Amino acid sequence: MSDVIALLPDHIANQIAAGEVIQRPASAVKEMLENAIDAGASVIHLIIRDAGKELIQVIDNGKGMSALDARKCFERHATSKIKTIDDLFSIHTMGFRGEALASIAAVAKVELKTKQETDEIGTYIQIENSKVITQEPVACNTGTNLSIKNLFFNVPARRNFLKSDTTEIRHIIDEFTRIALAFPEITFRLTNNQSDLYHLESGKLKLRILGLLGQHLNNKLVPVDEYTDFVSVKGFIGSPEIATRTRGNQYFFVNNRFIKSAYLNHAITQAYKDLLSSDEFPLFVLFIDIDPKRIDINVHPTKQEIKFEEDRIVYSIVNAAVRHALNKYAIAPSLDFNLDAQIEALPSITQPFTHEKQQQTQQDYLFQSFGEKGKAHFLEKKEDAKQWKDLYKIQQSFENPAPSLPIPQSDVQANHMNELPIEENFTTSFLQINAAYIIATTKSGCVIIDQQLAHQRILFERFKKSQTQTIVTQQLLHPITIHLNPSDSIVLQNLLVDIQSIGFQIEWFGQHSFVIQGIPADFIAGKETSFIEQIIENAKQESGNLPDYRDSICLCAARLQAIPHGKKLSQTDMQTLFDELLRCEQPQFSPFGKKTLLKLTAGDLEKLIQRA
Ligand code: ADP
Ligand code: MG
Secondary structure, X not given: OOOOOOOOOHHHXXXXXXXXXXXXXXXXXXXXXXXXXXXXXXXXXXXXXXXXXXXXXXXXXXXXXXXXXXXXXXXXXXXXXXXXXXXXXXXXXXXXXXXXXXXXXXXXXXXXXXXXOOOOOEEEEEEEOOEXXXXXXXXXXXXXXXXXXXXXXXXXXXXXXXXOHHHHHHHHHHHHHHHHHHOOOOEEEEEEOOEEEEEEOOOOHHHHHHHHHOHHHOOOEXXXXXXXXXXXXXXXXXXXXXXXXXXXXXXXXXXXXXXXXXHHHHHHHHHOOXXXXXXXXXXXXXXXXXXXXXXXXXXXXXXXXXXEOOHHHHHHXXXXXXXXXXXXXXXXXXXXXXXHHHHHHOHHHHOOOXXXXXXXXXXXXXXXXXXXXXXXXXXXXXXXXXXXXHHHHHHHHHHOOOOOOOOOHHHHHHHHHHHOOOOOOOOOOEEEEOOOEEXXXXXXXXXXEEHHHHHHHHHHHHHHHXXXXXXXXXXXXXXXXXXXXXXXXXXXXXXXXXXXXXXXXXXEOOOOEEEEEXXXXXXXXXXXXXXXHHHHXXXXXXXXXXXXXXXXXXXXXXXXXXXXXXXXXXXXXXXXXHHHHHOXXXXXXXXXOOEOEEEEEXXXXXXXXXXO
16 A cells, blocks of 8 residues: 655644634734733734734834844744743743744734844844745834734635624734733733724723723722732722623733633622622623642633632632622622631631641641531532522523524424414403413414513514614603723624614714614613613624624514513503514514414314323
8 A cells, every 4th residue: 555644844734733823813912912011011002904814013112032033933932931841830921832923924924123122223024934035134123013914814714714804803802901901001002994992001900991991980990909828819890880781891810811710700790699680790800819839721822711729719719809899898788798707717818828738728627618518618508509500501691692583494384384374363352371471262272472472573573674664763861871892882883773773873972982862662761771782792792794783683672672471461462462473474483483372272172181
């Protein structure tokens, strides 16, 4: 048999490896910003064109590179940051694998200008397909100016895989926000297609949060400042009134590195549990500092996950710190602090950390009791377990948002034939069961409808029709102003036309604010803000580039406004509901694909009774 194995050419191997590190423009942004920070820059300017597809440029005033380093830095495993494998486990610098620039150079056209303070003249380098095509001296400022153009120009499959500009710019803003939050002492500027999205002067964390997430948060931020020898928790949390229905403004940093942790999120949600309903998410920007030896950070730079050696203690401290802050600022005056005493009594917290202490601590009664059921620790309490599940469910539903119109067409047709038409001459007297289901008798049996699902169908079709018919809008007596963070504001700006098409009078109001002056005639006032927040959240979850979001907007309005279970209805209400449902194009299904009604003939009833 002939030999079949061939070694991949270098440039292909590089492109494959690059795919791991640089998945989209935002990943390059992250790597470049982190390098600028590691270089000690105090001013960093990020310039983006066409959502990073055409240009990503980072100009910093950091320490720059020598002519030789400027060339070497694009080679795989070129790094000035690790010398031994042990260095990998310390997370004090931002990046540490020496792969970012090599990966970028494999998939983009790169230009670099860099100069060290002690050098008179800087270096200019141009790279394509990982090859240096120009290197010459250049007059430039101290620091580094790195441009990457036409990302994925040589990997068309990847370039085509990129999402809409709105989505990509949102990812870039997300990375920028995470980094700018962690380094308030650095001046940051972000310019997108020639206009400045942010210009953040160096200053205190609070100022940075306001600059990034919106000035409307002023006076709504509660400081958190808890210090133990084991771990410290600092930062700000939002007062309950600014909680939103989107998860947008939640930031955890461990040793100044952004991480995602459902577990720690839960520690915070729990602290707010009497203050917020389960579909509201508090704002927080929290920094946890802990001995790096006590955490296991996944060394893959694109992962943001972390494991704490003693995660329950961290959970308890974060939970207590947030409760303490809410309590101190009289937001939750009646909170119960019994458990704090226990947490505070833990040897890991009260005593400075040494190896001997750690061993002692682990044998300690309180420490061991953390895992035992029935002991005081609140993690084991049943109601907490329940809420944990609820949280999990919420997360799942966000991760798997209901697709728009998920009804398989074949189903709909089959049902059209089998079940319709419903005889129109049902009785004029209706029976409501459990404030949820309505029964009407017909000539040959009865029809049962689910009031909530039926109403969702009615509203969905009505909102959809309003796009083609003249829209009736009711003016609001008091216009509503909505403040968003810049990334959500970009999403909403793109949805405005669609939202207006169903009868909302909503306009961009400068900066990242919007004003609603009128709502559709069918819309019950009072839920405008949560409606807008939900639409933004849905749009953020949409993975593809939907041609328009109108269906999704109508779905959202229908879900929010439908009569809920538990609402008693009058005979007239029930009559109207029936009439309107039967006038719908697809009366048997809710817009989310659930069945709205059940038809039973006398024959069906007989069978049911016999089976029972
Ligand atoms: P890593 O950051 O993991 O070391 P990178 O590929 O991101 O690997 O960068 C390679 C090296 O290039 C860095 O270790 C650093 O020495 C140098 N470098 C990269 N960006 C800059 C910058 N903005 N200023 C100064 N040096 C830089
Ligand atoms: Mg790096």
